Amino acid sequence: MVKRLWLAGLLSLLAVFAVVAASRFWFSRSNARLPFRDHFASQDADGWQAFGGTWSFREHGVINRSDERGAKLVAGNEQWRDYQIHADVQMLGWGDIGLLARVSNTSVGINSYRGYYAGIQSRDGALILGTANDDWIAVEPAAVEGGIHSGVWYHLDIVAVGCTIAAHLQNLQRGTEVWSALHQEPCWENGRVGIRSLDTGAIWKNFAVDAATQSDLQSMLRHVKQVQAPTYPSREQDFARMVESYYGDSATVERSILRRQVLALREDQSNAPPLRSIQSLKIEPEGEEVRMRGVVTLYEPLYILDATGGLSIQPRKAVSLNVGDQVEVTGFVQKHDEATFHADQVRVLWDRTPMQPISITSTQAASGAFEGSLVEVRGNLSSRSVSEDGNYILDLQDSSQDFRVIVPQGLNTRLPGEWKIGSLLKVRGVCTNPQENQLKGSSFLIHSRSAVDIELLSGPPWNSGPRLYFLIVIGLLMVVTAIVVYLKAERWRVQVVSQERERLAVEMHDTLAQSFAGVSFHLQSMRKSMQGQANIPEKLMEKLDAACSMTAETHNEASDRIVSLHPAHGTEDLLAQLRRSTVSMLNGSHLPIRTSTVGTNRKFSIAVRHELMAIAREGIANVLRHSNASEIRFSLRYEEKIATLTIRDNGDGFDVDKQTGFGIQGMRQRAESIGARLEISSSHHEGTAVSIQTPYGRRVSIFDWPRSLRSRLFPGRSKQVL
């Protein structure tokens, strides 16, 4: 037994370890395998995970339309070790964009990841390569001939083999190339792949990952002047010298740093139309040429926002913008009921000015006061669907309003699993109050920039939908389990009681009954030896006879009790046992005993049978003592729910109403204890009939536990029939 338990324990432990290890392995890997390709031809973005950014798919490329600092998109398998990444990249602004290798621990933030990054940087006009660990340490930027420009396609490669990472950049327009490499030990040995942008929007195309070997690495290292270790001088002096050495002199450093700052100041604006706020557009005369400035809050449709409000813009010429760009819009005031401003010119003044949404209530949003503004609203998801053009349509509601959220396609081609009906969501986006026919019963629309703008605050309430059914099933299972356990426990208790009764029977047989037998034997011997003697007083003989008789009766009584206690007794026919008991009580006298049975023999519970036998014995004793009967009959009628035992004699009978003895009172009490009904009918010279209508008593069943509970809570109020 102990050995088995040890073995079971050991196996359980191994099973737990196996499950934990398998889970870790399973969750640490994705299904991604090398080679990995994504030409972004389909809208399937299952393998990609976004950390910030405003991502969408267009023209076989993935686009981030956000000036966010450090937007990332990550894919692949964390177990990937030596591999090479290839992609075509194009910057849509001013900043740096590139590829991530061996990435892990990724989160939203500038350098919030571990791994390597190679990218192109506007400011330095260079290929940069370095390592991040919530921080950034790079090797010397490799200057690109002609610089890095917005709108130009570049091809970027990274090869990661061992602890050496090499990068290659080619300007696809001019054909110029540049290489860079770093070596560092220890290193990030494995991780996922990804794309990243900082301060600018960008497009990535033809993203591919292949396994890499030393020969792949060497073919790239052949072009690298020096494989460097990423360094970051801790002394300011050294850092300044390092930067100066990159650029040549401090004047170039200055120009490089301030180049971006003066971006907005290049054009002469002496003849520009008057600068107006967005709100003032409502009161400007029609046909007036105006100029407005605002920050791009949404790219498709294009919305800008200034301190007075937001506006939908329709540029007459295509313009490349990012969310967060500050733009100057010039055009003529159209009819005041026109919701969209048709702009003749849209000019980027500045980038990196991302707006923070204003948190408002749904009623404020519905009022129209926040038309075109970037807002944040909370609501419970009431329905969700995907429109024909692939956008998510989320219908939300709170206690005041119903509203609709449109989440653009892109990385969002599948509804995220956590957006369940009834969930509380926080949505960010541009608030619009369009015409009624577009609202579909909602109070207002929210155009969110991407799925990242939808934040799950809490899941559906516990009592909603399938969750409620699940809880009900779990509850039922628990109740059934409790009942099964109860039944097992009760049966075990009954078994223990039975065993105890058997033990008592054996004890009584071995001690009490045998002692009485011994006493009886000795008394009989004394009586026999004294019978022949003449000088024995008659009174002494009478007392000896009485002692012999009492001993015999008590022995018989004890034997009966032993029989009724013994488990084997339960299997004997009740009438046969009554007959045997009567014969024993007759002690050699003759009295005809007749028995009859109606119905199919059924078992009584131990308790019922015990009490029945006791009642019957009392009845038989009364017959033998008082009735002068010449016959006794036992009949037993089995019915569906009850059985009726009748003891009938043909003796003198008696007046039932006048009987107040303890015998009958005891019989009634015993009958009540098993839920039986005792009836005694008798009249002078016509005999007596004692009838007991009793339930059979039950085995422990599932219906016993409430009764059992009730009897424990309110003892004395309930009867328990077993």
Added chain:
Amino acid sequence: MWHLPARCTACAIFIGLFALLSCTSRDTLHRIAVIPRLSADAQWLSLHVGVEEEAERRQLQPYWRGPSGSQTVQEQVELVREALDSRADGILVMPGSYLGENRVMNQALAKGIPVVVLSEKIALPANPHLYYVLEDSHVTGELIAERLRATVGKGDILLLGLEPDVPGSLDRSNAVESSLRAVAPNIHVMAKLLRAPRGGSQDDTVRKMIVENPRLKAIVALDAGEGMTAAAAVSAAGAKGHVRVIVCDQSIDLLLLLHSGVVDSIVVQQNRRMGAKAIDDIADDRAGRHPVQEVTFDPVLVTAENIDSEPVQRMLLMHRSPPW
């Protein structure tokens, strides 16, 4: 049924599993969350040095998480909450607003987690686990006023980048004005510009002011971001050398511009010492000692003349996390 050895077996398995799970759940070193107002800049790289040095000495493990922008108070709140959720043993924070982070910081304090607020005081009720490591705004004002007196003598200046909601911004502005009145009465504050809420146009505004006001001799930028605006405007207006740029707080670009001469001087906080003191406070609090709850450090004016000196270079030491 259940014999003693079997029970022992079950207990041993349970204890073993519990120990196994416990071992993997936490590091042995106490973790300190360091949450700046904006990550990855020279100011914080110097703070890094002090924090790392002292943390190593006191057997603590700092980890750094900063918001992506200086105006994203919500991100900072979430970072403090993350620190709470991950059961950080101490929090070092430079709050982005007077009130925004109060609730979450109060929650940390209520749990007995020591919180050190850097640079400026905020509206938090006194708490035995709350410590302040502050800059001395008066000294900042005196340093700027003295520099202006020595280099400009008389004329107008522009105060750039006031942010009433950001701790310390108005203190700096007031300190500069009061010190000017005392030290250089011939220098007048021509205008005070609020920090541009969305950047960009501020450059143009300042450039125009430089062009239109020949008496404008200097621009005092109250933070590093506005320092870049001032430098860009001066450069765009062709006023380098004519209009001096004095900036509060350093960034890598500003230090480079100091070398090139666009920026005249930078009031640098002693971030290395401040970081070390903050870690000391956390370590002492955890050890049951009660350090002084408020300590102030004097800033230092860094100019082209003294930037290469050893004391300044030691103060400007920068540190980036090694990859592991």
